[in-house]
Amino acid sequence: MTTTTEKIKAGILGASGYTGAEAMRLLLRHPNVEMTLLTADRKAGQPVEEVYPHLGGYGLPDMISVEDADWNTVDVVFCGLPHGTTQEIIATLPAKVKVVDLSADFRLDDPETYAEWYGHEHRALELQKDAVYGLTELYREKIKSARLVACPGCYPTAVLLSLVPLVAAGLIDADDLVIDAKSGITGAGRGLKQNTLFSEAGEGLSPYSIAKHRHAPEIEQEVAKAIGRAAADLRVNFVPHLIPMSRGELITSHVRLAKGKTAADLRAEIAKLYEGEPFVRLLKEGAVPQTQMVRGSNNCVINVFEDRIPGRAIVISAIDNLVKGSSGQAVQNMNLMFGLEETLGLEQAPLFP
Known part of the structure; x- marks a missing residue:
């Protein structure tokens, strides 16, 4: 279990989507995380509150394009990009950056099965062999030592x-x-x-x-x-x-x-x-x-x-x-990857009605 007081610097790729918004909502109250990078190509240049008004006023960085991202500003990225795009971008990241992937790009072990169901060849086979399936309760020990975790579909x-x-x-x-x-x-x-x-x-x-x-x-x-x-x-x-x-x-x-x-x-x-x-x-x-x-x-x-x-x-x-089914499980996995308490940022009770 980590004891450092230095915050983990997190980036969210595809921050304008629903999973990106949910990741931002959860991480805003995570005591060990600071969001330093938000990408959203179609919303590049816009403040978060213009894209998601409910997340305004928290001092989050503006959204930028992936091409303008400085990977030296992050320790981990949450990737909520479309399939195919995810593989290409993750393959270019520095090895020190951990990846919690919310897309489908690394969930399937067999590249031929991936090509059959997603309509194109797998574009990052070297990374696929190191990806850990991110169903936390069943793969907890493997997730702890992983650099790339492929979160399951909902x-x-x-x-x-x-x-x-x-x-x-x-x-x-x-x-x-x-x-x-x-x-x-x-x-x-x-x-x-x-x-x-x-x-x-x-x-x-x-x-x-x-x-x-x-x-x-x-x-x-x-x-x-x-x-x-x-x-x-x-x-x-x-x-x-x-x-x-x-x-x-x-x-x-x-x-x-x-x-x-x-x-x-x-x-x-x-x-x-x-x-x-x-x-x-x-x-x-x-x-x-x-x-x-x-x-x-x-x-x-x-x-x-x-x-x-x-x-x-x-x-x-x-x-x-x-x-x-998405961003919460991703945060749960990130906690394990960094040696944190698994429940950090996820303690909220269900909302009813």
Whole structure:
């Protein structure tokens, strides 16, 4: 654990996006961090309060272009840039700068899988081999010594926290996972898109990227690792939905129990793995996870229910997609990378109503 009083100098690349804004919000109250660099090419030259009025008055630096960034002013960068762009920029950074990547560029271990799902070859293979998957609760020790951490996508975070303990323990069938996922509109980013306009998304519920969402291979990769199989040999049924709310994510997973196992066995395994964890909580038996329980926090709540169909169970988890599903998990990982208390900057309770 570090004892230095010198603050960590942090840069946020892509600070004008929702994940960038959330990182700024969290880091403003981090006692060991000073934000010294904010990039946002389309907003270059603008003060933060013109881009995000709620972050005005805190003395944050103006936003600049990546080309004008001085990497000597940062110890760590949070990268919220589009896929592809991230690889190219990170490859140019000085080796002393640690990277917490919120994009998809280093999440997939296999470059061929990356090319298949993201439409271009991986552009930083030398860095890929050193990247650590940033699902904090499952890769904590590796994250502590990493220079580059690839934070999971929001859907994989909520899915894997609830299912990996169960497949790893042999309690459920990894070949029969049906994942019904729902996320708030911020998950689609801040760019202007017709399907996220208020009049298009409001008062409705829409599935999207059916059987082709880019988070599916990420889920398959990590589930396969948990049981010692190749990701290419595993497929999950994953359908995401867009919910007309700003933030929040709810995952309902329908699973097949291993022979002789019960929903109570699943609850016991989750309780055992996450005992003492600051941000992951198994609810009391019968309590239903809701996005209202975690809004604005870095928390994940989970519960397990017996299905009406014999031999099956229902596992439900909820997170805030912008916090535990993105910037909060990124700050949690940064804390580990610098030997800090894991909860620093993340102590806020959920916001309700």
